[in-house]
Amino acid sequence: MPVPVWSVDPRTGQRRERAATEADAAAVDRAVNAAHAASAALADRATRATFLRAAAALLEEEAEAVVAVADAETALGPGRLTGELARTAYQLRSFADVVDEGEYLDVTIDHAAPELIPPRPDLRRYKLPLGVVAVYSASNFPLAFSVPGGDTASALAAGCPxxxxxxxxxxxxxxxxxxxxRRAAERGGLPAGVLGLVHGFDAGVALIDHPLVRAAGFTGSVRGGRALYDAAAARxxxxxFYGELGSLNPVVITEAAARERAETIGEGLAGSMTLGVGQFCVKPGLVLAPATEAGDRVLASLTEAVGATPPGVLLDARMRDAFVAGVRKRAALPEVRAGLPGEGAAESGPRSPDxxxxxxxxxxxxxxxxxxxxYDLLLEECFGPVTVVARYAREEEIGAVLRRLPGNLTATAQLSAAECGADETDGAQAAEEPDEARRRAARLLExxxxxxxRLLVNGWPTGVAVAPAQHHGGPYPATTSTTTSVGTRAIDRWxxxxxxxxxxxxxxxxxLRPHNPLGLPRRVDGRFEPRA
Amino acid sequence: MPVPVWSVDPRTGQRRERAATEADAAAVDRAVNAAHAASAALADRATRATFLRAAAALLEEEAEAVVAVADAETALGPGRLTGELARTAYQLRSFADVVDEGEYLDVTIDHAAPELIPPRPDLRRYKLPLGVVAVYSASNFPLAFSVPGGDTASALAAGCPxxxxxxxxxxxxxxxxxxxxRRAAERGGLPAGVLGLVHGFDAGVALIDHPLVRAAGFTGSVRGGRALYDAAAARxxxxxFYGELGSLNPVVITEAAARERAETIGEGLAGSMTLGVGQFCVKPGLVLAPATEAGDRVLASLTEAVGATPPGVLLDARMRDAFVAGVRKRAALPEVRAGLPGEGAAESGPRSPDxxxxxxxxxxxxxxxxxxxxYDLLLEECFGPVTVVARYAREEEIGAVLRRLPGNLTATAQLSAAECGADETDGAQAAEEPDEARRRAARLLExxxxxxxRLLVNGWPTGVAVAPAQHHGGPYPATTSTTTSVGTRAIDRWxxxxxxxxxxxxxxxxxLRPHNPLGLPRRVDGRFEPRA
Structure with missing residues (x-):
């Protein structure tokens, strides 16, 4: 008997519809084999670029329907989801451009050098797709880090089903x-098997063990990600296994920054930590703020803005329960204060009537x-709209806390204008004679x-731009590798x-042919030759 | 009581000298901590380049002593070891050049684009060293893949102790x-701890588990490499864990190639498989040759040349025993012939009196x-001077065997002039109308x-050029990652x-500063700008 997969409305906890059935081992095997069989059809770069652009266009054409069902299942709201859809389409087109440009192939040619001892042969290198890629979708990005998201787009761009x-x-x-x-694939003459979809916990386990699966991308929890990482390594x-697992995203506010713009910082932080009901992997989860009057003003502004934020619905009941329990457990530690004015610890994240x-x-x-x-509990990610503000009495405490942190996707410094060296236009000259403020800021960044x-100055970590220079990854457990899952370089993984x-x-x-018939950018005998 | 580590002469099996003592957990911890403490001193690129060049120069200055002791311990011979030392020095200098050129930093800058929706911030990416690197030396390259070898050189170049x-x-x-x-390090003002050395099996295990070790390079057996890979993943x-574990290095000889140059192929193969007493990771271990008269001539030429090769001493007694046992076990399979004319199966790899x-x-x-x-035994690497020639009666058998092979570092095709399209100067035009010979060759390469x-045509896999386009790696078990351990790109691992x-x-x-004070090659807003 097939096990039904229900779509649930997190606003009510009610089942919406029967969306699919769970895939058993045989179904996973069929999907992987269909994907494998589609490899040859994906070999042509132009076909892939067309496919990715067609997928972006279809997503946009069907935006209304996609946003409606995503909102009904996730409660993330049409505004956010419309933006996420635009980002997803942009990402698909970006990877189409990456495929067209061909620099990702890293074509490198060393001509034969018979005069060397030993003589060097003619060597010509490029990159080939790894094979079928398994993508594990994220809860918190139903589009941008799920079926049509960055892992899928970059893997397809690489030529991997x-x-x-x-x-x-x-x-x-x-x-x-x-x-x-699949419709986009078929329009471009590709078999539908190029994109398989399976549901269910067991299907996820079967997928990582399948001999024809050659790499995996994952965005989710430390627990789930580590289990799959271990399975991938034990094959x-x-x-x-390219996993993005969890991140605290520390923020350090200097005393000078707090004095200069306490309110701006408090409001900015509130906006970042409550965005998407705090369900971002880059949500700032630990803030080091001075235990001074200026620090008090930051906190006042933060708690006021957070208090004014309307309650939000988390992605599912399990997450809501984990969030409420996590906040309560943290708030129960002696000396931990729940900083919403007028509310007690037990109320700082409760389930409201709706x-x-x-x-x-x-x-x-x-x-x-x-x-x-x-207090180590406070150094663990708590998924949802909560942040821990640790007040430091002396500057040395900043380093003492930072040294205890696990790896992160982002780290942020809030600095004053003088600490930024704002009166200087280029660091090259400024580096010669930094003043005390600049030295302090440099020490902090170090x-x-x-x-x-990713290191931010005077910004907030939520919002991960899709760009060539982007890096979305960090020391374990932020990610399980040194690669990125956002931006052009994400293709390198496959x-x-x-x-x-x-x-x-x-x-x-x-x-790799001598006269570069495809006009690709190449590195020839050590020199880069741009696209012809 | 410290456990002594003996240097042994493999020619006699006698102990030469007490070379060191085994490192216990405390000694490993000291070495790793000393390395970690040296990280900051390695941060400067110019210092590293100077250090690598000084190391190359010192190796060359002391070449006589180094070759003498290496020969006494490995029996690889002064000729081969002198060449290996030159390669090692070249490799150290190559990585000094890589550091100077700075392209490995992959500096990528996307200027802020406030007009985009959402607006893009200013993003500037480069690469930083991972931290302390553990290098597991290879038996068969006492220099080029050991203490001063490619893993060490590339890690130091990256800034990793x-x-x-x-x-x-x-x-x-x-x-x-x-x-x-260490002398080279100290001359350049670097602490000696930048290069630690530990001996002993337990030390190797302690090293992979040490919290301050952030990556590892390994060259050796599937068994040892997999155990360390598993330990690295279980931390x-x-x-x-960048491991190079084992490879069969298949060679396919087409009937047309055999007809054209049976003797050249037979002699070339003999030279490649007996080089360094067959102790190369890229030794051709499986050869598909036609079961025809032309194939007979290849085999005759091969066995004659192999028979004329003087006996050689393997690296140690354990390897010699494993080789002799491995050859006997394979030769004992029904229908397997030991192809040294006049010698029986049991004699085709025995321990000779010396x-x-x-x-x-x-x-x-x-x-x-x-x-x-x-017969799957014949698809497993047998370390030492032996190769398996599989005679195919029909072309289809080639594919049938190749499909059963595990991953390899190299694969080689021996083709005829017509199969190579030798009358054509550029493939671009030729690709339009390939004849049957060319189609056959293309199918084989596919x-x-x-x-x-690494794919070779009409060459032999032994000899791995140190060059930017080189790739020394392959599907598991050849390597445990998609990276290379030889050539410029080896630095990317760290x-x-x-x-x-x-x-x-x-x-x-x-x-990453705006006016590029270091004159580094950069990719700015998607366009590559070469070194200033």
Missing amino acids: VVVKAHPDHPATSELCAALL PHPIP GSVRAGVLTVPAAYLAAEGP QLTPLAG LRPVVYQDAPPALLPPE | VVVKAHPDHPATSELCAALL PHPIP GSVRAGVLTVPAAYLAAEGP QLTPLAG LRPVVYQDAPPALLPPE
């Missing part, structure tokens, strides 16, 4: 998006976090850099290099 | 080379390898490509990207 494991929070959205992607033939939750702020003396103990893959030694021109792939 | 686990086959060489590297904070072994050739009908069974990271978002110029690292 994809089998997506749907997230149980949005099975209907997943089905609709998969249908759109007879291990495969790369199933929604209120955003909360917890405060604690930073010194409590500097040594191992029960402490933050080992902790994260490729392997191959070098041809002394192969005759007629037998070389066109990408 | 290194702790080497010495291979028990050459502890004295390891100590000497480590002393030279609370998993680390990348402890050396004779090279051997085994032949088998290719059809026996096309399905699972006892079958070989999924199997390996780096992680970091992006700065909206950081003020004065606080940016010089590599």
Whole structure:
């Protein structure tokens, strides 16, 4: 008997519709084999670029329907989801451009050098797709990190067929998006198997173990991600597992910054930590603020803005319960204060009558976090709209806390104008004679850099731009590798290099032939030659 | 009581000298901590480049002593070891050049684009060293893949201090080379801890588990490499493990190639498989040759040349025993012939009176390898001077055997002039109308490509050029990742990207500042700008 997969409305907890059925081992095997069979059809770069653009266009054409079902399943709201759809379409087109430009192939040619000892042969390297990729969807991005999201787009761009494991929070959205992607594939003459979709916990486990699956992308919890990472590593033939698992995203506010713009910082922080009901992997979850009058003003502004934020509905009941329990457990630690004015600890994140939750702020003396103990709980991510403000009495406490943090996707410094060296136009000259404020800021950035893959000054970590320079990754557990899952470089995860030694021109792939028939950018004898 | 580590002469099996002592957990901890403490001193690129060049120069200055001790411990011979030392010095200097050029930093800058929806911030990405790197030395390259070898050179170039686990086959060489590297470090003002060296099996296990070790490089057996890979993945904070484990390196000889140059092919193959007494990871271990008269001539030429090769001494007694046992077990399979004319199966790789072994050739009908069974043994690497020649009666058998192979470092095609399209100067035009010979050759390359990271036509896989286009890696078990351990790109393994978002110029690292004070090659708003 097939196990039904229900689409649930998180606003009411009621089942909306039967969206799909769970995939058993045989169904997973069929999806993977269909994907594998589609590999050859994906080999042509132009076909892939057309496919990715067609997918973007279809998503936009069907935006109303997609946003409606995604909102019904996730309660993220039409505004946010419309933006997410635009981002997803942009991402698909970006990877189409990446495919067209061809720099991702990293074509590198060293001509034979018979005069060297030993003589060097002719070597020509480029990159080939790894094979079928498994993509594990995220709960909190039903589009941008799910079926039509960055992992899928970058894998397809690389020439890898994809089998997506749907997230149980949005099975209907997943089905609709998969249908759109398949329609785009078929319009471009590609087999529908190029994009598979499976539902159910067991399907996810079967997928990571399938011999034809050659790499996996994952966005989710430390627990789930680590289990799949371990399974990928334990295979007879291990495969790369690119997981984004969890992040605290520390923010440090200097005393000078607090004095200069306490209100702006408090409001900015409130906006970032409550965005999408706090359900971002880059939500700022730990804030180091000075235990001074200026710091009090930051906190006042933060709690006021957070208090004014309307309650929100989390993605599912399990997350809501985990959030409420997590906040309560943290707030129950001695000396931890729930910083919503007029509300007690037990109320700082409760389930409200309609199933929604209120955003909360917890405060604690930073010194409590500097040594191992029960306060370590505050150094663990709490998914949802809550942040911990650790008040430091002395600058040294900042380093003491930062040294105890696990890896992060982001780390943020809120600095004053003088700390930024705002009167200077270029760091080159300024570096010669930094003043005390600049030295302090530089020291702080030096402490933050080992902790994260993205470092922000006077910004907020929510919002991850899709751009060539982007890096969305960080030391474990932020990610399980040194790669990025956002931006152009995300394609690198699904490729392997191959070098041809002394192969005759007629037998070389066109990408590597002497007269560069495809006009690709290449590195020839150590020199970069841009696209012809 | 410290456990002594003996240097052993493999020619006699006698202990030469007490070279070192095994490192216990405390000693490993000291070495890793000393390396970690040296990280800051390695941060400067110019210092690293100077250090790498000084190390190359010192190796060359002490070449006589280094070659002498390496030969005494490995029996590889002064000729080969002198060449290996030159390669090692070249490699150190190559990575100094890589550091100077700075392209490995992958500096990528996207200027802020406030007009986009959502607006894009200023993003500037480069790469930072991962931290302390553990390097596990290879038995068969006491220099080029050991203490001063490619993993060490590329890790130091990246700015990562290194702790080497010495291979028990050459502890004295390891100590000497480590002393030279440390002398080079100290001359350049670097702490000696930048290069640690530990001996002993337990030390290797402690090293992979040490919290401050952030990545590992390994060259060796599937068994040892997999155990360390598993340990690296099982850590609370998993680390990348770049292992090169084992490879069969298939060679396919077409009937047309055999007709055209049977003798050249036979002699070339003999030279490649017996080079260094067959102790190369890229030794051709499986050869598909036609079961025809032309194929007979290849085999005759091969066995004659192999028979004329003087016996050689393997790296240690354990390897010699494993080789002799491996050859006997394979030769004992029904229908497997030991192809040294005049010698029986049991003699095709025996221990000779002085402890050396004779090279051997085994032949088998290719059809026996096309399905699972006892002949699978012939698809496993046998380390030492032996190769398996599988004779195919029909072209289809080639594909049937190739499909059963595990991943490889290399795959080689021996083709005729017509199959190469030798009368054509550029493949671009030729691709339009390939004749039957060319089509056959293209089909063959298509079958070989999924199997390996380096594909050769009419060459032999031994000899891995140090060059930007090189790729030394392949599908598991050839390597445990998609990276290379030889060539410029080997540095990528020890780096992680970091992006700065909206950081003020004065606080940016010089590599990322607006006016490019270091003159680095950069990719700005999607366009590559070469080194200033």
